[in-house]
Amino acid sequence: MTEPNSTDPQLQSFIFAETQKQRFQVLVHGLTDKCWETCMGRPSNRLDSRTEACITNCVERFIDVTTFITKRLMNTTKYRSDSPLEFQ
Amino acid sequence: MDTMPTGSLTGAQKEELMDQVKQQIAIANAQELLTKMSEKCFKKCISKPGTSLDNSEQKCIAMCMDRYMDAWNLVSRTYSSRIQRERNNM
Numbered sequence: 423m424t425e426p427n428s429t430d431p432q433l434q435s436f437i438f439a440e441t442q443k444q445r446f447q448v449l450v451h452g453l454t455d456k457c458w459e460t461c462m463g464r465p466s467n468r469l470d471s472r473t474e475a476c477i478t479n480c481v482e483r484f485i486d487v488t489t490f491i492t493k494r495l496m497n498t499t500k501y502r503s504d505s506p507l508e509f510q
Numbered sequence: 511m512d513t514m515p516t517g518s519l520t521g522a523q524k525e526e527l528m529d530q531v532k533q534q535i536a537i538a539n540a541q542e543l544l545t546k547m548s549e550k551c552f553k554k555c556i557s558k559p560g561t562s563l564d565n566s567e568q569k570c571i572a573m574c575m576d577r578y579m580d581a582w583n584l585v586s587r588t589y590s591s592r593i594q595r596e597r598n599n600m
Binding site: 430432433436437440443444446447449450451453454455457458461462464465466467468469473474477478481482485 | 519524527528531532535539542543546550551554555570573574576577578580581582584585586588589590592
């Protein structure tokens, strides 16, 4: 018998890939929710070009905001691993 | 499922396990979509709940579902091409 905790490389890479895919899916669910609220009027026969453009911008800007906030937080917070996180 | 170490799974058992995982993920995603669609399309189409879903409400919901799928696919395409672009810039 092999070591009880040994991980199978094939399963490991399968789980890794599926986790990545699922993270993407979760983000798409969330972004669709937000951008639908922001962009969608009354549902019609098709997505009109204005709504499409709004959704595209909504996704792009949301990512920009996340990136911006991440950068700014990294620059403005003093993080010390030996004490609780402080925000200043 | 029993707690056999994965090291002793046969190839066929591994395939089965991976298929099961994929199926569970697909179910979870379908459920999420169902929940969101119900919430969004209820909000768009049912302004004053009556004693039944009338014809025009049903039409609105059907259209809303299709548009929600369109929006979902558009978000997915936009997001994945953004990831692609960022990756090329690194």
